[in-house]
Amino acid sequence: MMTDTTSTGSTGSTRVKRGLAEMLKGGVIMDVVTAEQARIAEDAGAVAVMALERVPADIRAQGGVARMSDPDLIDDIIASVSIPVMAKARIGHFVEAQVLQELGVDYVDESEVLSPADYVNHIDKWNFTVPFVCGATHLGEALRRITEGAAMIRSKGEAGTGDVSEATKHIRTITAEINRLSSMTKDELYVAAKELQSPYELVAEVAATGKLPVVLFTAGGVATPADAAMMMQLGADGVFVGSGIFKSGNPAERAAAIVKATAFHDDPAVIAEASRGLGEAMVGINVADLPAPHRLSERGW
Amino acid sequence: MAGSAVPRIGVLALQGDVREHLAVLTRLGAAAVPVRRPDELAAVDGLVIPGGESSVMDKLTRLFGMREPLREAIAAGLPVYGTCAGLIMLADRLADGISGQQTLGGLDITARRNAFGSQLDSFETDLAVPDLGPEPVHAVFIRAPLVDEVGMGARALATLADGRVVAVAQGALIATSFHPEVTGDTRFHELLLTRVAERAGRTAAAS
Numbered sequence: 001m002m003t004d005t006t007s008t009g010s011t012g013s014t015r016v017k018r019g020l021a022e023m024l025k026g027g028v029i030m031d032v033v034t035a036e037q038a039r040i041a042e043d044a045g046a047v048a049v050m051a052l053e054r055v056p057a058d059i060r061a062q063g064g065v066a067r068m069s070d071p072d073l074i075d076d077i078i079a080s081v082s083i084p085v086m087a088k089a090r091i092g093h094f095v096e097a098q099v100l101q102e103l104g105v106d107y108v109d110e111s112e113v114l115s116p117a118d119y120v121n122h123i124d125k126w127n128f129t130v131p132f133v134c135g136a137t138h139l140g141e142a143l144r145r146i147t148e149g150a151a152m153i154r155s156k157g158e159a160g161t162g163d164v165s166e167a168t169k170h171i172r173t174i175t176a177e178i179n180r181l182s183s184m185t186k187d188e189l190y191v192a193a194k195e196l197q198s199p200y201e202l203v204a205e206v207a208a209t210g211k212l213p214v215v216l217f218t219a220g221g222v223a224t225p226a227d228a229a230m231m232m233q234l235g236a237d238g239v240f241v242g243s244g245i246f247k248s249g250n251p252a253e254r255a256a257a258i259v260k261a262t263a264f265h266d267d268p269a270v271i272a273e274a275s276r277g278l279g280e281a282m283v284g285i286n287v288a289d290l291p292a293p294h295r296l297s298e299r300g301w
Numbered sequence: 302m303a304g305s306a307v308p309r310i311g312v313l314a315l316q317g318d319v320r321e322h323l324a325v326l327t328r329l330g331a332a333a334v335p336v337r338r339p340d341e342l343a344a345v346d347g348l349v350i351p352g353g354e355s356s357v358m359d360k361l362t363r364l365f366g367m368r369e370p371l372r373e374a375i376a377a378g379l380p381v382y383g384t385c386a387g388l389i390m391l392a393d394r395l396a397d398g399i400s401g402q403q404t405l406g407g408l409d410i411t412a413r414r415n416a417f418g419s420q421l422d423s424f425e426t427d428l429a430v431p432d433l434g435p436e437p438v439h440a441v442f443i444r445a446p447l448v449d450e451v452g453m454g455a456r457a458l459a460t461l462a463d464g465r466v467v468a469v470a471q472g473a474l475i476a477t478s479f480h481p482e483v484t485g486d487t488r489f490h491e492l493l494l495t496r497v498a499e500r501a502g503r504t505a506a507a508s
Binding site: 009010011012013016025027045046048101104106107131264 | 356422483
């Protein structure tokens with residue numbers, strides 16, 4: 001239920017849900033599959049971890065249906081770190097989300113990286129106390145997720161590839177569409193709302209403020225300090241790094257380097273220093289070589 | 302610099318809700334600037350340490366040579382306001398930090414990190430803050446810390462109904478467990494500006 005934001009002592013309000021994402025700004029959220037990896041991420045300066053059973057690169061390599069993680073694994077990860085813990089539910093799988101809320105995760109990611117459970121409906125996220133982050137490839141998709149109650153948006157990119165080109169495309173698309181709204185007159189905004197398939201009030205709010213009403217991170221293919229810094233310079237509030245850290249040669253150092261480059265994203269000297277001596281980056285797959293059915297960013301609408 | 306008509310207030314911009322603090326300070330007429338480097342710190346009359354992840358802020362202040370300049374500035378009387386993670390950074394003593402986590406110190410308190418539990422326990426409530434007048438502060442607590450113990454040097458500014466301390470002051474330092482910057486209540490930031498003006502007045506009188 002959407003809680004009244006003005007009453008006293010209320011949990012799960014919109015302000016509290018969106019507020020946690022505000023506090024994560026300028027930070028790096030890292031995918032982890034074990035408690036040990038979660039501790040490495042925390043020590044390296046992650047602002048939160050995403051608990052999952054397989055990183056996207058392995059989901060891609062192994063195929064099959066990807067689902068919510070085992071509750072034991074999520075419990076282990078929650079117990080091993082003190083920074084926020086996020087976990088993924090399948091698109092539309094509101095019962096997986098109920099389970100994750102029951103386990104006490106700090107954020108649920110309704111994620112295209114897992115196999116969708118519903119090809120029509122996303123989760124009604126207003127029904128939860130736990131906040132949700134959702135992926136988007138363009139502004140209309142972001143606004144529809146916010147309408148459903150998402151308290152944070154991440155541009156999708158193409159998870160598990162180590163190819164940053166889709167992440168670049170999605171963050172550029174979203175910011176360009178926001179800029180375009182800002183220059184429109186009111187009569188044009190009615191048409192824009194129709195074209196974006198989003199409520200007029202939300203479209204008008206974005207046009208007036210020049211930004212989404214929730215925090216916008218970037219995800220999907222970030223593998224190096226320079227990748228992370230580029231996403232920040234393109235207007236992201238922070239970055240998710242999935243396979244890029246624990247599929248690389250030296251996860252602890254790479255994780256710390258990406259944290260530094262994100263904080264000092266506009267300082268090439270820091271990014272250069274952070275990029276030295278990190279060993280092998282994840283091998284990666286060019287998105288252009290991926291046949292269309294294997295592109296995760298096309299899941300969700 | 303100190304004494305100028307428009308106070309120059311920095312927001313420590315290594316991680317966290319920097320934008321919200323810059324917006325409040327700008328609205329109050331201050332020259333608000335992000336601070337990530339020692340030379341930027343040296344040029345401000347007051348500082349905000351924002352909300353965010355305290356373990357990350359600690360790590361980055363040490364990695365980028367900000368820890369000692371910040372400690373020296375605090376010791377020299379720089380007015381500083383910390384919210385949430387900022388309260389943790391200003392605490393002399395920390396409970397439940399990550400392994401090896403350090404604070405800058407300055408406030409004679411023990412801060413307890415994540416004292417309320419997970420995000421599901423994050424909440425908002427109205428809070429009496431007598432120093433700011435009769436109107437309560439609408440306080441937003443997000444995975445917030447608590448002040449477990451207030452030492453001889455510090456003074457509690459606000460407590461929850463059950464008596465737990467969530468706002469403190471000591472000399473030129475102010476800290477809150479909650480986030481006035483996300484609700485548009487500017488009174489804590491005004492208090493920081495008052496501390497800045499008091500310090501400028503003292504500096505002018507001494508010279």
